[in-house]
Amino acid sequence: xxxxxxxxxxxxxxxxxxxxxxxxxxxxxxxxxxxxxxxxxxxxxxxxxxxxxxxxxxxxxxxxxxxxxxxxxxxxxxxxxxxxxxxxxxxxxxxxxxxxxxxxxxxxxxxxxxxxxxxxxxxx
Numbered sequence: 693x694x695x696x697x698x699x700x701x702x703x704x705x706x707x708x709x710x711x712x713x714x715x716x717x718x719x720x721x722x723x724x725x726x727x728x729x730x731x732x733x734x735x736x737x738x739x740x741x742x743x744x745x746x747x748x749x750x751x752x753x754x755x756x757x758x759x760x761x762x763x764x765x766x767x768x769x770x771x772x773x774x775x776x777x778x779x780x781x782x783x784x785x786x787x788x789x790x791x792x793x794x795x796x797x798x799x800x801x802x803x804x805x806x807x808x809x810x811x812x813x814x815x816x
Contacts, residue, residue: 725804726797736814739805746805749798754791760784 734742757763766780809815 723796723799723803725807726800727804728801731804731808734808736809736812739809739814743802743805746798746802750795750802752791752795754784754788757784 754760762780763784766777770777
């Protein structure tokens, strides 16, 4: 009994440490710029147009977990009547993941355009 517990704890610690070092960080990281081919030929006004169009992609339209009434309804209905109602939570998590990826990509591109504008001194 004691040996299996030690082995289980050791394996759990090894898996957790490998997941933490190989996977995404637990804390937010700075946005890294996403440069594209042909950025050197953009004028200041073209960069500004791209920035304004990318800003719309950084808005989050999905409500948070505690602000979404469907979360409460799916938990309530899943507990009392149909456990399949809990599947909304998985859908919501997937939607949040794809939204975060979209926002992160737009933020990376915005950061690249800001670097280019600063390097060219477009605001002088």
